Amino acid sequence: MTAAAVDIENLSVRFGAATVVRGVSFSVRPGECVGLVGESGSGKSTILRAIMGLEPVSDGQIVIHGMPPRPDRLTRAGTVQMVFQDPYASLHPRQTIGRILEEPLRIHGIGGREDKVRAALSAVGLPISFRFRFPHQLSGGQRQRVAIARALILEPRVLLLDEPTSALDVSVQAEVLNLLKQLHAERGFSMLFVGHDLGVVAHMCNRVMVLENGILKEELSQQALHAGCAEDPYTRKLLQAARMEAAVVLHVR
Amino acid sequence: MSAAHIDRAPASGWRGWLTAEQPESVFQGRAVQVYLSARRFMANPLAVSGFLIVLLLLFTAAAAPWIATHDPLATNLEMRLLPPSAEHWFGTDHLGRDIYSRIVHGSRVTLTIVFLVSILIGPVGLAAGIVSGYFGGWVDRTLMMVTDIVMAFPRLVLALAFVAVLGPGIENAVIAVALTGWPPYARLARAETLSFRRREFIQAARSQGASPLRILGLYILPLCMPSAIVRLTLDMAGIILIAAGLGFLGLGMQPPTAEWGSMIATGRDYLIDQWWVATLPGAAIFVTCLGFNFLGDGLVDVFDPRQS
Numbered sequence: 001m002t003a004a005a006v007d008i009e010n011l012s013v014r015f016g017a018a019t020v021v022r023g024v025s026f027s028v029r030p031g032e033c034v035g036l037v038g039e040s041g042s043g044k045s046t047i048l049r050a051i052m053g054l055e056p057v058s059d060g061q062i063v064i065h066g067m068p069p070r071p072d073r074l075t076r077a078g079t080v081q082m083v084f085q086d087p088y089a090s091l092h093p094r095q096t097i098g099r100i101l102e103e104p105l106r107i108h109g110i111g112g113r114e115d116k117v118r119a120a121l122s123a124v125g126l127p128i129s130f131r132f133r134f135p136h137q138l139s140g141g142q143r144q145r146v147a148i149a150r151a152l153i154l155e156p157r158v159l160l161l162d163e164p165t166s167a168l169d170v171s172v173q174a175e176v177l178n179l180l181k182q183l184h185a186e187r188g189f190s191m192l193f194v195g196h197d198l199g200v201v202a203h204m205c206n207r208v209m210v211l212e213n214g215i216l217k218e219e220l221s222q223q224a225l226h227a228g229c230a231e232d233p234y235t236r237k238l239l240q241a242a243r244m245e246a247a248v249v250l251h252v253r
Numbered sequence: 254m255s256a257a258h259i260d261r262a263p264a265s266g267w268r269g270w271l272t273a274e275q276p277e278s279v280f281q282g283r284a285v286q287v288y289l290s291a292r293r294f295m296a297n298p299l300a301v302s303g304f305l306i307v308l309l310l311l312f313t314a315a316a317a318p319w320i321a322t323h324d325p326l327a328t329n330l331e332m333r334l335l336p337p338s339a340e341h342w343f344g345t346d347h348l349g350r351d352i353y354s355r356i357v358h359g360s361r362v363t364l365t366i367v368f369l370v371s372i373l374i375g376p377v378g379l380a381a382g383i384v385s386g387y388f389g390g391w392v393d394r395t396l397m398m399v400t401d402i403v404m405a406f407p408r409l410v411l412a413l414a415f416v417a418v419l420g421p422g423i424e425n426a427v428i429a430v431a432l433t434g435w436p437p438y439a440r441l442a443r444a445e446t447l448s449f450r451r452r453e454f455i456q457a458a459r460s461q462g463a464s465p466l467r468i469l470g471l472y473i474l475p476l477c478m479p480s481a482i483v484r485l486t487l488d489m490a491g492i493i494l495i496a497a498g499l500g501f502l503g504l505g506m507q508p509p510t511a512e513w514g515s516m517i518a519t520g521r522d523y524l525i526d527q528w529w530v531a532t533l534p535g536a537a538i539f540v541t542c543l544g545f546n547f548l549g550d551g552l553v554d555v556f557d558p559r560q561s
Contacts, residue, residue, distance in 0.1 A: 054456055074462045077461050089452050090456075092472060093476075098279065103463070104461040107463050108462065132276040132278060132279055
């Protein structure tokens with residue numbers, strides 16, 4: 001039995017008087033994809049940011065691959081990486097794509113950067129000539145591919161995804177999701193996928209955690225999600241909303 | 254076939270290389286950016302004229318000994334207060350010195366002051382601003398308190414007091430001007446840093462393990478530079494005016510060295526009858542300030558990368 005990829009115990013995050021995450025515990029097994037769903041403000045993104053060390057942990061602890069609770073910058077970055085929600089904001093506007101992809105390698109003092117950047121670009125299905133372009137010369141989907149390439153260039157064991165497709169067109173969403181699925185299958189990293197679209201999350205993940213107001217409400221297996229059988233009334237509401245949305249989409253088509 | 258269509262047809266040669274949609278090297282990528290910026294700049298006639306004025310100033314200062322017609326320090330009391338003529342293009346002053354040559358040599362003093370003040374206030378202001386904006390908390394409060402205090406000083410009066418204590422001269426004039434010149438840059442850089450700090454590309458850099466120093470230097474500083482450079486160019490006029498003011502009051506460059514401010518000061522006794530003695534150095538100050546202001550306005554357009 002190997003240790004969990006991410007083990008979260010009784011995690012709380014407070015900003016001043018507001019408690020955003022209240023005593024959440026769950027774990028992600030190596031190679032698994034776990035979904036986190038909930039309405040906006042339910043604390044799902046905050047959990048990711050706390051794992052990444054971008055938000056302070058007020059209570060409880062986060063253990064990543066058996067590391068001590070407060071790993072140093074470089075160790076953490078080499079193990080966990082994150083893809084942000086908005087590909088228009090997550091790439092530095094004045095760095096070329098090549099430079100953006102090189103940055104993690106430079107920070108970690110890794111050599112052979114040129115080859116690694118080429119490999120990273122082709123892994124996400126972008127032409128190698130893109131490395132001389134600036135982010136504003138790319139479409140949203142292309143930018144998100146760059147962000148995924150950047151997150152994976154350090155070969156992390158855990159990938160955190162913060163609604164990676166919600167800022168993209170519907171047609172592009174599927175492409176990016178399939179790319180993630182394919183990379184996940186090839187490389188075997190663990191994924192923690194935050195989303196508000198239950199359909200997308202069910203497509204990607206083995207298990208789904210439902211959050212409401214910073215509290216973990218329910219855990220659902222993929223089968224349960226597809227069958228639509230949830231115990232918790234809040235989860236049922238989410239499921240119903242997702243089904244209605246799907247119905248509307250079908251109707252429009 | 255429309256004109257726009259012809260425009261979009263792939264150009265050949267170096268022009269095609271400079272406008273390539275898909276650059277093939279880092280160098281070409283940069284060259285394309287520079288070329289497009291230069292084209293935006295050239296489209297603004299005022300900016301170009303400002304650029305030419307500043308270029309002329311630089312040339313004048315660099316080539317002063319060769320383009321001056323007389324020795325700027327040579328006095329000749331028989332030739333005093335002569336009006337502009339073929340021999341003395343801008344006339345002579347009360348000691349018979351050639352005003353044209355003195356203005357030419359005076360440009361060196363002006364440029365020295367402008368250059369020294371800029372390399373002092375730009376970096377100091379930027380550093381204070383981005384550190385303050387990025388770290389926040391007590392660092393921010395302390396730095397901004399210092400900034401507010403310095404901003405509350407009347408600029409010229411403090412410079413006067415400073416020069417009065419340390420003694421007149423160009424170095425002290427520079428320090429005096431710089432001492433009160435940096436707070437606006439700190440304010441500007443802080444405001445911009447605050448807007449970038451929570452942006453996702455900074456968060457991304459943090460999650461890659463970038464140190465705060467790296468984030469400040471490689472991520473935030475390049476974004477704050479353009480507005481600081483624009484601001485600095487627009488501030489040049491103010492710096493030149495203060496330097497001239499100190500010179501006028503006898504606290505800047507010491508005689509007999511030619512300095513535009515002190516030249517105006519000597520001319521004020523003859524303002525009515527020998528107008529050229531004070532007016533022509535004044536015109537030099539005016540044109541130079543105007544040049545820097547036009548250039549600064551033009552740079553605003555250049556530094557917006559999304560306009561292309």
